[in-house]
Amino acid sequence: MKFVSFLLMPVLANAFSKLSRPVSNIPIIVGDTKPLGIFDPLDFTNKFEKYDIQYLREAELKHGRYAMLASLIIPFSEKFSSELGINQFQQLDNNYKLLSVGSVLLYEFAHMLNGWKNPITDSFQLKEDYQPGDIGLNLFDNKDEKTEELLNKELNNGRLAMIGVSGMIMQELVTQHQLL
Template identity: 30%
Template sequence: MAYCEASQTQEPGTAAYAGDFGFKVLTSSDPAEKTKKLSAELANGRLAMMAIIGMFFQDGLTGSAWGDWANYTASPLRAFENELGVQDPVGFWDPAGFTADGSVEDFKRRRQTEIKHGRIAMLATMGYITPEITGKFPGFLSPSAGLKFADVPNGLAAISKVPAAGWGQILAYMAFCEVSQDQSAGTPAAAGDFGFKVLTSSDPAEKTKKLSAELANGRLAMMAIIGMFFQDT
């Protein structure tokens, strides 16, 4: 390494400064072809940097650079492989390592939160899109305030039209949803079942399929609504 660094001057303006150490593997008398080859080298190098880190990680995790998951049966990550939301193509995906401690209680609490956020995001996304596609209702939203549906702007700007009483209603409904049922560990509500039988079936496999679809759609909606907020601002 020291020889490679010190054997040639690498000051600005020199060939070595641009990565040319005289090993003419990627070269050509045609400038366009040479540029193409050097660009390919850069792209391949970036891919290789990601690949080698991934192989290091897999080697450390499973004992094999090729990442044979079957060799790592003791992993706490495998504790939740049969839960809802473990879907192709990524399977059980936890890049931040939230489940690394293997705590079932923490996993279920986060899953309950994920389901709630996903449902809110799905409703918010539909609410964001609908006025843009179908237009707005005729008449007054609040006759006492003289506020028409047409007066409410789309998107985040609609927040400016919500009166204090409206925020109070929103908060009161949120509180009702939280305290109207027991959500302690082991209850149906802790698993996201609040008795609204929209996604259900007498067939366990079909019910699991529907609930998995809800999680997937909720995750997509969370990404969608954040993207729409970002574009709006």
């Protein structure tokens, strides 16, 4: 638990700090990449306002990050066990389950403090200067071209990971055999 707390310290420190972030950091909405262009099969960009797009992008980035983790954890856990990777969490000791779920909850809580307005007064409202997916480390300048490229790469890798993990799960459910 100390190790997880150590990893989350920069995020928590920024989330609880009273310093305001620079106003010059206007959020970048990424997703328009070659060769596909704007990937919007359900036409969300024309149906919703900019805030709603940021809200959906925030969800897409989080799901992509968790899928990228899952794409590593499922095969890695199968390497050291004879069980299916999709059943590994249920077989953990309760202390490890509590540690992993608690770490995710702590990360999400710190993330909400960083990017969301007060839920009592402004329900489901992102801060105006909040960059979707920002965990509060301020590693990049939003005006830089390289930042937009990195954000697009993260988004596309997350999309690919979501598709890949779905395939891994379906394969294990159908075949009842490990991936490796």
